[in-house]
Amino acid sequence: xxxxxxxxxxxxxxxxxxxxxxxxxxxxxxxxxxxxxxxxxxxxxxxxxxxxxxxxxxxxxxxxxxxxxxxxxxxxxxxxxxxxxxxxxxxxxxxxxxxxxxxxxxxxxxxxxxxxxxxxxxxxxxxxxxxxxxxxxxxxxxxxxxxxxxxxxxxxxxxxxxxxxxxxxxxxxxxxxxxxxxxxxxxxxxxxxxxxxxxxxxxxxxxxxxxxxxxxxxxxxxxxxxxxxxxxxxxxxxxxxxxx
Amino acid sequence: xxxxxxxxxxxxxxxxxxxxxxxxxxxxxxxxxxxxxxxxxxxxxxxxxxxxxxxxxxxxxxxxxxxxxxxxxxxxxxxxxxxxxxxxxxxxxxxxxxxxxxxxxxxxxxxxxxxxxxxxxxxxxxxxxxxxxxxxxxxxxxxxxxxxxxxxxxxxxxxxxxxxxxxxxxxxxxxxxxxxxxxxxxxxxxxxxxxxxxxxxxxxxxxxxxxxxxxxxxxxxxxxxxxxxxxxxxxxxxxxxxxxxxxxxxxxxxxxxxxxxxxxxxxxxxxxxxxxxxxxxxxxxxxxxxxxxxxxxxxxxxxxxxxxxxxxxxxxxxxxxxxxxxxxxxxxxxxxxxxxxxxxxxxxxxxxxxxxxxxxxxxxxxxxxxxxxxxxxxxxxxxxxxxxxxxxxxxxxxxxxxxxxxxxxxxx
Numbered sequence: 001x002x003x004x005x006x007x008x009x010x011x012x013x014x015x016x017x018x019x020x021x022x023x024x025x026x027x028x029x030x031x032x033x034x035x036x037x038x039x040x041x042x043x044x045x046x047x048x049x050x051x052x053x054x055x056x057x058x059x060x061x062x063x064x065x066x067x068x069x070x071x072x073x074x075x076x077x078x079x080x081x082x083x084x085x086x087x088x089x090x091x092x093x094x095x096x097x098x099x100x101x102x103x104x105x106x107x108x109x110x111x112x113x114x115x116x117x118x119x120x121x122x123x124x125x126x127x128x129x130x131x132x133x134x135x136x137x138x139x140x141x142x143x144x145x146x147x148x149x150x151x152x153x154x155x156x157x158x159x160x161x162x163x164x165x166x167x168x169x170x171x172x173x174x175x176x177x178x179x180x181x182x183x184x185x186x187x188x189x190x191x192x193x194x195x196x197x198x199x200x201x202x203x204x205x206x207x208x209x210x211x212x213x214x215x216x217x218x219x220x221x222x223x224x225x226x227x228x229x230x231x232x233x234x235x236x237x238x239x240x241x242x243x244x
Numbered sequence: 245x246x247x248x249x250x251x252x253x254x255x256x257x258x259x260x261x262x263x264x265x266x267x268x269x270x271x272x273x274x275x276x277x278x279x280x281x282x283x284x285x286x287x288x289x290x291x292x293x294x295x296x297x298x299x300x301x302x303x304x305x306x307x308x309x310x311x312x313x314x315x316x317x318x319x320x321x322x323x324x325x326x327x328x329x330x331x332x333x334x335x336x337x338x339x340x341x342x343x344x345x346x347x348x349x350x351x352x353x354x355x356x357x358x359x360x361x362x363x364x365x366x367x368x369x370x371x372x373x374x375x376x377x378x379x380x381x382x383x384x385x386x387x388x389x390x391x392x393x394x395x396x397x398x399x400x401x402x403x404x405x406x407x408x409x410x411x412x413x414x415x416x417x418x419x420x421x422x423x424x425x426x427x428x429x430x431x432x433x434x435x436x437x438x439x440x441x442x443x444x445x446x447x448x449x450x451x452x453x454x455x456x457x458x459x460x461x462x463x464x465x466x467x468x469x470x471x472x473x474x475x476x477x478x479x480x481x482x483x484x485x486x487x488x489x490x491x492x493x494x495x496x497x498x499x500x501x502x503x504x505x506x507x508x509x510x511x512x513x514x515x516x517x518x519x520x521x522x523x524x525x526x527x528x529x530x531x532x533x534x535x536x537x538x539x540x541x542x543x544x545x546x547x548x549x550x551x552x553x554x555x556x557x558x559x560x561x562x563x564x565x566x567x568x569x570x571x572x573x574x575x576x577x578x579x580x581x582x583x584x585x586x587x588x589x590x591x592x593x594x595x596x597x598x599x600x601x602x603x604x605x606x607x608x609x610x611x612x613x614x615x616x617x618x619x620x621x622x623x624x625x626x627x628x629x630x631x632x633x634x635x636x637x638x639x640x641x642x643x644x645x646x647x648x649x650x651x652x653x654x655x656x
Contacts, residue, residue: 091630
């Protein structure tokens with residue numbers, strides 16, 4: 001589904017990714033762990049189309065050259081990024097935003113857009129699954145949300161949009177134990193043989209709940225080791241600095 | 245243009261049956277104007293909007309005498325809520341309808357009570373010199389007007405290069421309330437509109453005044469409002485400034501007695517080469533009054549926006565709360581925004597603040613929205629609409645709020 005070959009990325013002449021390779025097949029859950037500054041967020045930004053990087057290498061998504069697609073086209077094709085720091089959008093009602101988003105994607109795919117009733121039904125169902133207080137959806141998007149509410153809102157968006165590839169950029173940071181469990185359950189409920197996940201994290205804790213199929217260690221802009229869940233446990237013991 | 249103007253003035257004097265005192269006031273106003281001319285950028289209040297230059301650039305000649313047509317077909321303007329209305333054609337009272345109200349509680353009449361002091365603002369001199377009537381709306385003591393009052397301002401079809409002088413005063417007697425929506429909804433060719441309004445809000449009375457300019461027009465407009473608030477009265481004022489080629493709104497509020505409060509909010513939303521200014525002066529004259537102002541601007545293409553806001557606190561006005569904030573989004577490098585916030589405080593126990601920011605649209609927010617499937621232009625639109633929507637949400641009348649959202653296309 002996603003194939004990354006020798007990906008290099010620079011920002012302001014500083015090389016951040018230095019030849020990264022990764023292959024994700026449908027239904028797989030991959031975790032990328034790494035210390036601060038190793039290039040984790042750069043990778044998620046590049047995959048979802050953020051501007052400002054000088055990029056070399058090859059990235060294909062379902063056989064298409066991903067790097068040639070605009071950010072919104074990637075969303076239309078089923079890539080979703082759960083932001084580390086979701087943006088606050090003042091004056092925009094969260095429900096209005098969610099409806100605009102899902103209908104933009106449906107329209108691009110040539111599917112029928114949701115009317116108000118269908119949308120509300122979907123929102124009700126998904127918020128209940130995630131134990132997300134619906135009242136919050138009548139507030140301005142992410143404005144005044146607690147850290148946990150922002151992250152849960154990202155997972156709610158993910159579950160509404162039902163993407164093929166979900167990238168979770170440090171979704172666990174700033175979450176308390178209950179929120180972490182809810183977020184993990186949200187991810188697990190979306191797992192099936194077609195949907196894939198790329199989970200970026202510092203810690204093993206989230207992975208205890210989500211149980212990835214593969215764990216990769218990112219250091220200095222490269223994946224230096226790949227393995228299964230045991231690798232995450234080892235990392236937690238040894239620490240990033242001494243890990244080679 | 246000056247000689248033509250003099251001929252116009254002589255003609256208006258000879259055509260109308262003004263009393264001697266009216267003639268005298270008109271002549272003095274005319275003389276003051278004739279001597280000083282239109283305000284220009286050397287005048288501090290006009291330094292961002294040189295009206296003299298704007299008028300001469302837009303008009304070869306201005307006709308100051310407009311015959312009111314006897315029959316005017318009101319354009320159908322769909323409003324889906326119950327409302328009272330007064331219509332004005334070419335600045336003069338045309339028709340009114342207060343079918344939802346007690347008949348003896350609202351007076352609408354015309355007179356020609358001109359101020360006998362000569363204002364130093366020459367645009368007001370021009371207004372007084374050429375007015376043939378002043379419309380006056382009075383809400384009687386203790387009456388709460390049930391439905392919003394819509395003021396429709398039409399111009400006759402085909403009218404062009406004309407100077408329209410109009411004056412509509414509103415007087416809320418004590419313990420009364422009124423919600424009034426002033427529509428600048430003319431779609432005529434290019435004219436110069438000079439619209440003055442004096443408003444008095446009695447004790448314990450509430451005025452909600454919404455000034456809307458939603459339709460694109462070539463008109464050049466100057467709106468001058470003097471608003472006096474009595475004890476324990478409240479003014480809610482909202483401006484939607486987006487349609488006309490040029491508008492300057494000059495709003496002077498006087499908190500004449502204790503416990504008065506003002507919430508003054510506005511949107512300047514411009515494209516092309518439009519040039520809009522909001523200038524406010526809030527005079528805190530007595531203790532325990534409050535004023536809040538929020539002005540947000542979104543500027544596109546080569547447009548220009550200005551907010552000049554002054555809060556004046558007199559020595560007597562202890563326990564004053566006075567706030568103003570201006571925020572502007574500049575969508576490209578060809579736009580211009582000027583803000584001039586001023587606080588002038590002579591009392592020592594007050595809380596006052598002002599702030600002004602202007603900046604570009606946040607690219608990280610755009611990226612966030614695009615990652616959810618919205619195109620760049622859709623994302624930009626959602627962000628700017630959200631930015632402006634915060635001001636619209638301050639409108640307390642739900643029907644008017646919905647109307648403003650519909651007219652401005654800001655619905656988020």
